[in-house]
Amino acid sequence: MASLIASRPRPRPAHTQGSTRCAYTPDGTKLVTVGSNNTIRVYKTGFDGEPTNIDDCQEQNTSVSASNDFFVAGSEDGTVSYYSLKDNLFEKFICRTSLPVRDVALSPDNKWCAVASDELTVKVVHVEDTTKMSTLREHNKPTKHLSFDPKGSMLALSCTDGIIYVYSMTAEHPELIKKVDGVIGRMETDQEASCRVAWHPDGRAFAVPTPTRDIQVVSREDWEKQHTFANGHEGDVTALAWSPNGALLATAGKDKKLLVWSTKDQSVVARYEYANVIDIVWHPTKNLASFTTSDGEVFISPEFVSDQFESMLRLPKQPAPFIHDPDGKRPETNGRAQLPTRPRRNSLDSLDDLLDDDLDEDDFVVDDDGAGYALNTGRKRPAEDDDIYGGHPAKRGNFVQPQHHAPFQPGSTPWRGNRKYLCxxxxxxxxxxxxxSSHNTITIEFYDxxxxxxxxxxxxxLYDQACLNEKGALFSCPPKEKPSSPAIVYYRPHDPWTHRADWRIELPKGEAVLAMSLSDTYITVTTSxxxxxxxxxxxxxxxxxRPKNTPMVTCASWRDYVLTMGNGPVGADGMCKLLYTIQNVKRDEICQNEDTVAxxxxxxxxxVFFSDEGEPCIYDSTGTLLTLLHxxxxSRAYWVPLLDTKLLSRLASGRKKESYFPIAVAYGKFHCIILKGGDQYPYFPKPLLSEFEFSVPLTSVPDKANKSKSFDAEQEDEEMEDVDEPEQKEEVKLTQSYLLKEIQRAQLTDLLDNSKGTSSERARLGRLEVEIDKTLLQMLAVECREGTEEERGMRALEVVQLMRDASGKMVEAAGKIAERYGRGVLGEKIRELGEGRVAERLGRRMREEDEDDDDDF
Incomplete structure (x- = not known):
């Protein structure tokens, strides 16, 4: 794909042999070059004559950065000089360092100048008022290169220790926000090889040379590696620069190659041969680039890009080359068009918004997503659409555009760099x-x-979704347009007992997988x-x-039961209500039909997932875990909270900022991954699991006993950090225990009522009911101990009425507790309650015997 320019530019001897640097002014009218001699040259764009010389300057200039009115240059004597482009004169020193200056960079607003030297700090100096200065100290090695991002909000330092340090410049005092390691190599400040960060013009990523002589793109959203410009150079890269619109990248190396790459596909579109190039700059608007060499020469190359690719320079600003765009420009849609989730623009409270009689009847917006009416944008319906409506023009209603719940795969994460958790x-x-672009590598790692x-x-x-259980692993990939291929569902058992147990199924053309689930008996797939x-x-x-409410959102399964969720009618807030259905596939029974998720x-x-006991659970964006009863x-089901993570004791001090990625409900606990700071999803290295006891949200006082238990001892020590908090009252603890046991009892009772049940399950229900009554006895003792009979007598009696004991022993024990605390009236009421229950049992037994006698007769 190589292409040569029409005429090779002539070398212009500008400086003596040594480091030679160049910079265009932002308006592109002038090119400034500095070098080893005590002369600075200013070339006028479009003028082929001699440049303007500035002789009143330092020797051994190593760097330059220019604005439209002035430029700054750093030299090996430790000075940074300010020169006027209006008069082409030296005006002042803006900074001095004790060791040689290696790089200078003006901020995009030209108010600040960053200075890197062989010192261990970087200075950021105000250009006009040099008394205003910040010193960056968080890096511990000399800085070789400096780079402001296009907005000036970040400053990237390429240091000799092989680490890129990124500072935020928006705060009053710049602060280190990220160390990017494992991209650049270690090198000295005076080496010709480059490790300079070149920010892409859209500001969302930067490119930097690597020790393998490639150019690596790194995203600023998650600081992960993206596409690589590879296999271009056979020697160390010495210079790189993006074209002004980001469509092209120019690089030079010690292999005497100067390459121009296409950003979109990372292919080389032009190859030139120039030796010793150490700096490249693009003209801001023209098909023009200039570069300098270590021989002191300057090349000004009009028609730098051949006619075949010149049109790429006229494109609008192009996106950075992401593998998977973390900023949402390529949302996680699994190969399908993302359903629109536009915000409300009109209030339902305004009749004028809904009924606008002044609008043209022919105004119509085509509902291109098939999910509801769109807001009017002033476009008329195309004439060919009349066939859809029987040839009659439809009167347009100005309705609110519904916001859909986006589909998701439980237990997965979005792409971050080139990695993604599928399950x-x-x-x-x-x-x-x-x-x-041709293949991925997938790893399945088991705990056992x-x-x-x-x-x-x-x-x-290129599978992008997966499910995993003890029997096998399920994968799916999206459909592809080029080359045309359908979506595929692939099941792979762990221990096949036949020679060919794994299988693949192709979905109809254009149909994509939205979410899927895997149980011990069935595979469920919801599609676009x-x-x-x-x-x-x-x-x-x-x-x-086809479910009644669409588009589909997600699904989960356990044994023969399948739970699906979809978008339902629009709520008052403009968001679609989320509806769920639970069915038993084997018996073809619907347990809950299009009920609302609370x-x-x-x-x-x-x-959304089933617990290890087979109970449906959801975890919502407020950090609340809920389970479904009955x-x-x-028509009997309702959602009850098991845990509100905002009330955890570890968050009580307010010092910690963390969230939780749900994994499972098992062994009576909530299992999750703790996410620090503002992280939304876990990342590599492989995260550790933590677990929390259930705690029904009753009060703002956190449960001190509910600490995270990690599978790693060191993390457990960190997560078990004590938090100063008031002691939780005993009655709150007992009430908490009572409610949780009641939830367990309701779940177990439902199971036994709707299945054959086992003897162990029936025995467990009996034990659970005894434990509930024991907890109520403890609650009764607290009521009798804490207050007078007048204050808490009725409350104490209500506690006794909640008992489920059929033998009367627990009620009798409650009466003894009342006597112990001198609650005579309460004790009498409890005895009356016990006698009434005994009489009720006897009456029920007699009725049952009479019914048996009638049957025998």
Whole structure:
């Protein structure tokens, strides 16, 4: 793809042999060069004559940065000089260092100058008032290069220790926000090889040379590696620069190559041969670039890009080359068009917004997503659309555009750099690494390495979703346009007992997987065509249906039960209500049909899963874990909170800022990954799991006993940090225990009422009811101890009335507790309650005996 320029530019001897640097003014009218001699040259763009010389300058100038009115130059004697471009004269020194200056950079607003030297600090000096100065000290090695981002909000330092230090410049005092390690190599400040950070013009990423002689792109959103400009140079890279619109990248190396790359596909579009190039700058508006060499020469190259690719310079600003865009420019849509979630523009409270009689009847907005009416934008309906409406023009209603809940795969994370977790649960981890455009590598790592060995394989299908359980792993990939290929669902058992147990199924053309789930018996797949597809573990389709409420959002499954969620009618806040359905696939029974997920306004579901006991659970964006009670009986289900993570004791001091990524509910605890700071998703290295006891939100006082328990001893010490807090009252603890046991009792009772049940489950229910009554006895003792009989007598009696004891022993024990604390009236009421229950039991037994006698007769 090589292309040569029409005429090779002539070298212009500008300085003596040594480091030679150049810079265009932002308006492109002038090019300034500095070098080893005591002369600075200013070239006028478009003028082929001799440049203007500035002789009143320092020798051994090593760097230059220019504005339209002035430029600054740093030299090896430790001075940074300010020169006027209006008069072409030296005006002042703005900074001095004790060691040689290696780089200078003006901020985009030209008010500040950053100075790097062989010292261990970097100075940021106000150009006009040099008494205003900040010193950057967080890095501990000399800085070789400096680079402001296009907005001037960040300053990147390439240091000799092989680390890029990024400082935020928006605060009153600049602060270090990120260390980017593992990209650049270690090098000395006087080496010709470059490790300069070149910010992309859109400001969302930067490019930097690597020790492998490639150019690595790094995202500023998550500081992860993106695309690489590879296999271009055979020697160390000495210079690089983006074109003004970011469509092209120019690089030079010690291999005497000067290359021009296409940003979009990282291919070389032009190759030139120039020796010893150490600096490159693009003209801001023209097809023109200039570069300097260590021989003191300057090349000004008009028509730098050939006619074949010159049109790329006329494009608007191009995006940085991301593998997976962390800023949402390429949202996580699994290969499908993202459903619109536009905010409300009109209030439902305004009749004028809904009924506008002055509008043209023919004004119409096509509902291109099939999900509801769109807001009017003044466009008329195309004439060819009349066929859809029977040839009659439709009167346009100015309705609110609904906001949909976006689809998601439980237990997965978005792409971050070139990595993504496909599945996180208590069985193990599944993650993928994007190696290039042709294949990924997938790793399955199990917690129980004795039961299953870890799996690592090359993925040419580019799977982007996965499920994992003890029997197998399920994967899916999106459809592709070029080359045309359908979405694929792939199941891989861990221990196949046949020669070919794994299988793949292709979905119809254009249909993409939104979410999927895997149980011990069934595979469930929800798709962009608004279908729910259910398969056996051997790929036999047993259900294909279209749910009543779409678009689909997610799904979960446990044994024969499948839970699906979809968007329902629009609520008062303009957000679609989230509806769920639970069905037993094997028995073809609907347990809950399009019931509403209990979410406050503006809240979304972060994850949905079944507990190890088979109870549906959700974790929402407020950090609340809820479970569904009585879900096996139609129209009886309701959501109850098990834990509000905002009330955890670890957050009581307000010093910690963390959130929690839900993993599972198992063994009576909430398992999650603790995310520090503002992180939304876990990342590498592999995160550790923590667990929290359930705690029904009753009071703002945190539960001091509820500390995270990590599987790693060192993290446990960190997470168990004490927080100063008031002691929680005993009655709150007992009430908490009572409510949690009541939830367990309700779940177990539902299970026994709707299944055969086992003897151990029935015995467990009996023990649980005894424990509930014992807890109520403890609550009664607190009521009797804490207050007078007049104050707490009725409350204490209510506690006794909650007892479920059928034998009367617990009520009798309650009476003894009342006597112990001298509560005579309460004791009498409890005895009356006990006698009434005995009489009720006797009456019920007699009625049952009479019914048996009638049956016998």
């Amino acid at each position: 996180l649960n208590l069985i193990g981890f599944v993650w993928t690494i994007d190696q290039d 390495s004795e039961l299953h060995r870890n799996i690592h394989f090359t993925d040419t299908f 065509a608004n279908y729910v597809r259910i398969y056996t573990l051997f790929g036999i389709p047993v259900r294909i249906y 979410l406050p306004e503006g809240v979304t579901v972060k994850s 879900w096996r009986q139609p």
